[in-house]
Amino acid sequence: MVGLPRMYVRQLSYLGLFTVMSIILILIANKQNVIYLDDYLPVNFTPSFFQPASDIYIVDISIGNCMKLGGKSEKCGVPDDNHGALGNLYQSGGWVKIDKDLMMDNSWVKRKFFSYKKVKNEALRGRIQKPESELASEEKSKRAAIKNTKSDNGDHRVLVDIAISNPLKDSKFEGNEKLQIPEAVLKDFHSNRVFNDNDHESLVAAQAMKQKGEKTEALTVDKDKSASKKINELNIKLEQEQKEEEKSKNIKESQEKADKANTPPQKQEGDVSADFEEEVSKNVPPKNEEVVEYKEAEGAENDSGKANDKKEKRKMESSRFDLDILYTIPTKEQLNEKGWYYKSNGIWVKYGLSSNKNVITGFDILFGDDCVEPRPNWKLIKTPILDIGGVSGLEAYVTVRKGPRIDYKKKEYQPTLKINPDGKFKILQVADLHFSTGVGKCLDPVPAESKKGCKADPRTLEFLEKVLDIEKPDLVVLTGDQIFGQASPDAETSIFKALNPFIKRKIPFAVTLGNHDDEGSLIRAEVMSLSSNLPFSFASLGPEEVAGVGNYVLTVQGPKSKNPALSLYFLDSHSYSQNPKVTPGYDWLKESQLKWLEQLHNSLKKDISSYSHIHLSMGFFHIPLPEFRKLDQPYIGEQREGITAPRYNTGARSIFGRIGVSVISTGHDHCNDYCLQDVENKESSNENKMWLCYGGGSGLGGYGGYGGYIRRMRTFEIDTNNGDIKSWKRAENEPENDFDQQILVSGGNVVNF
Incomplete structure (x- = not known):
């Protein structure tokens, strides 16, 4: 086959390079709204980066x-x-x-x-x-x-910023009493201001008036000097560059003279390094830059008048950076030119x-x-x-x-759940936070005298954040009543407060709903949807055909494989009985949930069997099972109040045992925090043991009482190397000290009490 001449090859390569560069430029122009490729190409054809x-x-x-x-x-x-x-x-x-x-x-x-x-x-x-x-x-x-919304370059004006007036703060600025322009708007308005000699004279005059107690018209002080910082930095940099040029020039001239006279160079006026060396030689610390006396070189004319003039000039140039920055208060017309417009209710927007x-x-x-x-x-x-x-x-x-909406399901916000390299995985259970819209009211705080001035949500947050910093869990499980619906006229505000501690620490969390979560401004599906669509949330609405909202499973991968080492089942335990006349009290797990649970377990069997160590399973939901009432069996912890489990038993306990769950933990009854060992088929070969645990109420916005109950949280530590599950609790009064440590599972088997 005959090859192409080199000239053609070179021309083709140039053409290819030109084509690639042209495509890149077109894509960049599309990103900047200069052209619109969607008018000529299929929808979503353009790469997302260049949208x-x-x-x-x-x-x-x-x-x-x-x-x-x-x-x-x-x-x-x-x-x-x-x-x-x-x-x-x-x-x-x-x-x-x-x-x-x-x-x-x-x-x-x-x-x-x-x-x-x-x-x-x-x-x-x-x-x-x-x-x-x-x-x-x-x-x-x-x-x-x-056409009126377009800028001169054909782009379009849209909202890019917003600020709101604070009358108590903004009206203190002289000249701003009427307009009450937000401080953020003032700083933005002056952000590109260039400091010149006229400004300097105005500031000196204004500061003199201020020191005399006279009022300056239409001026205000930038207290933190954040806007002036950039101006001063630029001026200092420019001044330093000018000094260096002058210094280099003087040294060069002195060197040339010295070479001609065959004598050592003399120290030049303004040579800071020479002044510094002279000061050090006298064992005297160098003086502040504002008051350094620049000596004439030896043999030069010693004109005291000129020296004083230079010193005064130097002081003046240095002191300009010590002035408070005083901003003129702009008119509405001037603000409009900068894109800022006043709307209403103290709101300013920028186009x-x-x-x-x-x-x-x-x-x-x-x-x-x-x-x-x-x-x-x-x-x-x-x-x-x-x-x-x-x-x-x-x-x-x-x-x-x-900017554009962020997909919180990306890996950046939803990391893979994986057992740590040491084979361990820690779960913090947080039950019954009972957050409100606003700070909330403290119910039954301990000690009782702390009730005066007590703010429920801030106090609960302080406790929660201390435990998070102590335990550093790999996963947080919230088992219902994150918010107190009756005190949450805006449920979204309450939910954000409850979940923010985990999001800002980048801790994965899972959510189940309680009976109070949907008593505020959002229905049950909306509460779960909001909770699941946040960074680091692993919650899910679950299948529509299954009763309730929030039925799902999470699997935690082994430390060296993708096979599930730990399965965590989450169920919606609903709220109140739908037929209170026949079966009063609380609702129960439905038949469709239990069938789904078994089907889900069967679908995981193959992956579970591939795991090289002992696989463990746990279950979490809000309202306890009827078996929590079987207090004739051994337990560790406290039972201070009645067990408000459903009166109707659908056999959920048996289903959980059948799929290999060894620990179930719930919330709901705030003042119970025990782990009870329940045994089924005690006298048969099909004996099944399971730990039924309470997390303990953690929020001051929910009831306490019952003998001075102190809010608490429960931790589970899973060790996949040994097939162990351990547990302990921490209380609000002494969160640094854990208590009621117990081994629930060892070698994959429930430990005998």
Whole structure:
């Protein structure tokens, strides 16, 4: 076969390189919204890395009122479709209401809602999907409205930041009493300010007036000097560079003169290193840079007047960095030029370009000054919305998502559950946290005198975080009643507080639901969905055909293989009996759950048999089984209150024993914390032993009492090398000391009591 001439090969290689570079440039242009490849290529054809920062943008916000009688309507408190930026967007966007009354039902007559206007990328480009019945004149006006949202370079203006006024803090800035511009807005407005001599003179004059007690007009002080820091650093760097150039020049000239005269070079004026050496030779510490006296070189003219002038000049140049930075308070027009606009209720928003990777793509509302935002790409604005008229202590706070939605099921946020190299795996069980919206009320704290001024959730969090730092568990299992629904008018706020300690420590956690979790603002499926869609959550809604929400299994891989060394079964124990007249009390595990449990175990058998060591299994849920009442059997721990297990027994205990579960642990009864050894078929060859354990109530927001019960948590340590399961507890009064240590399983078998 005849080869191509070298010239053609070279030209083809150039063409190939040009083509590759062109494709890369086109992809980058698509990412920056300069061009739109989706107009020419199939959907999702472009690699995700080169997709725009987001396909959904936000262009406006609103807080609207509506009468309480119509508060159930979807349009209650939402602006009209034609209202706000870009007008009516039809199928390409529109107003989205956050369905949370900002007033927390504090008014008898009205409700208030926060709404934001989201748009698709196509709407920013003028390609609004609208019904064919709309008139051409409306399309013309729409294009005009869109044109007004474009920047000079063709990009589009969308929300990129938000700030909220704090009247007590912001009004203290001189000249800011009326506008009450948030400090964050002031800092952003002055972030690109260049410090010059005119500014310096203004600051000197203003500071002199301040020292005399005179009021400076339209000026404020940047207390932490964060904005001035960048300015000063640039000035210092420039000054140092000028010094170095002058120093080098002087040394060079001195060296040339010395060479000509065949004499050693003289120390030059301003030679800091020479001054330093002279000071050291006299055994005197070098003076502060502001007051260093620069001596004339030996033999040079000793003009005291010039020296004093230079020293004074040096002092002046140094002292400029010691001035408080005083900012002029901008007008609304000046802020608008920078992209900042005032909306209402103390809220300021900033418009920027849609190509900004940190554009705002989501809003949410949380309540109470102890609220937290556990989602990593969300930012909580820690100043409440003003003039809402809600419940004191439950003010509304805005939280925003910047950039695209993150998939928390990626490995970064959901690491593989695996036994540690030493063969061990530690599980912390946290039962009955009972968090509220707001700080919550302490119920039956110990000691009793600590009830005065006691805040339930902060105190519970302090206990929980201490135990987490002591135990450093590999997995946390929450066995229900994470929130106290009756005290959770915003369940999302309560759930975030309960799960944040694990998320910020990057500890995997699993969740089951209790009877109080769905008594707040969210139904059972919503509570589990929210809990499962968070970083490091291994919770799952479970199969729809199985009764309840949150039936799932987790397997923990062996230290040197992917085979399951440990199986953890989680079930929904439901809430209250559905037929209280016939069977009062609490609900029970259903037949569909037990059948699913056996089928699930059978599907895992093959992988379990492949594990080289002893496989272990445990079960977790909220309401205890009826067998927890069999107190004529041996147990370790305390039984301080009655066992509120279901009155109807579906035989779940036997099913668990059949699939090899050796330990079950529950919550629900706060003041019981025992582990009971239950034995079935005691006199037969099919004897089955199992430990039935309580985790013990951990939250101050739930009841205590019963003889001064102290809140506690239970730890399980699994040793797969020996097939062991050990357990102990820690109490709030002395979390550093564990107690009731016991070996539950050894060699894969339940230990005889």
